[in-house]
Amino acid sequence: MCLALYVELVGVSTDKAEEIAAHCSTISDLIVRPAVSSGDQANCHFVVVEFSEGCACSMLAEHASPEAPTWSLRPDVLPKLASVLRCLLARTRSGVGLEAAWLGDDDEPTEVRVSSRDLLAVVAEGGIRTKTRYLTAT
Numbered sequence: 035m036c037l038a039l040y041v042e043l044v045g046v047s048t049d050k051a052e053e054i055a056a057h058c059s060t061i062s063d064l065i066v067r068p069a070v071s072s073g074d075q076a077n078c079h080f081v082v083v084e085f086s087e088g089c090a091c092s093m094l095a096e097h098a099s100p101e102a103p104t105w106s107l108r109p110d111v112l113p114k115l116a117s118v119l120r121c122l123l124a125r126t127r128s129g130v131g132l133e134a135a136w137l138g139d140d141d142e143p144t145e146v147r148v149s150s151r152d153l154l155a156v157v158a159e160g161g162i163r164t165k166t167r168y169l170t171a172t
């Protein structure tokens with residue numbers, strides 16, 4: 035199984051995706067990659083990874099379990115992830131969606147509405163919940 039970390043920028047046209055990904059990768063020490071979305075041109079989709087090849091699994095702590103209520107990410111990754119999120123939040127006025135999920139997991143995530151500030155706190159404190167899709171509204 036493979037962990038994927040998705041971030042969607044609501045209301046940001048996909049032609050901006052490459053530039054935003056490059057910028058937010060530079061400032062965060064992680065790699066933000068535009069993700070292919072099925073014909074959705076009105077919202078930018080990204081995945082966040084640690085290395086240019088592969089997935090988000092390398093960010094998991096050793097004891098991480100998919101059965102746990104929250105994802106155990108390595109403590110040193112958390113501030114980098116918070117920087118990515120802060121960078122992406124700065125590019126939209128309509129909010130972001132954030133979800134960490136196993137690739138191929140068919141379970142519908144629970145949608146949780148949070149403020150941008152609360153979502154940043156969740157990420158910085160390593161509290162991203164499994165089977166959850168966070169949506170910020172401004």
Ligand SMILES: [Zn+2]
Nearest residue numbers: 036037089091
């Ligand atoms: Zn993986």
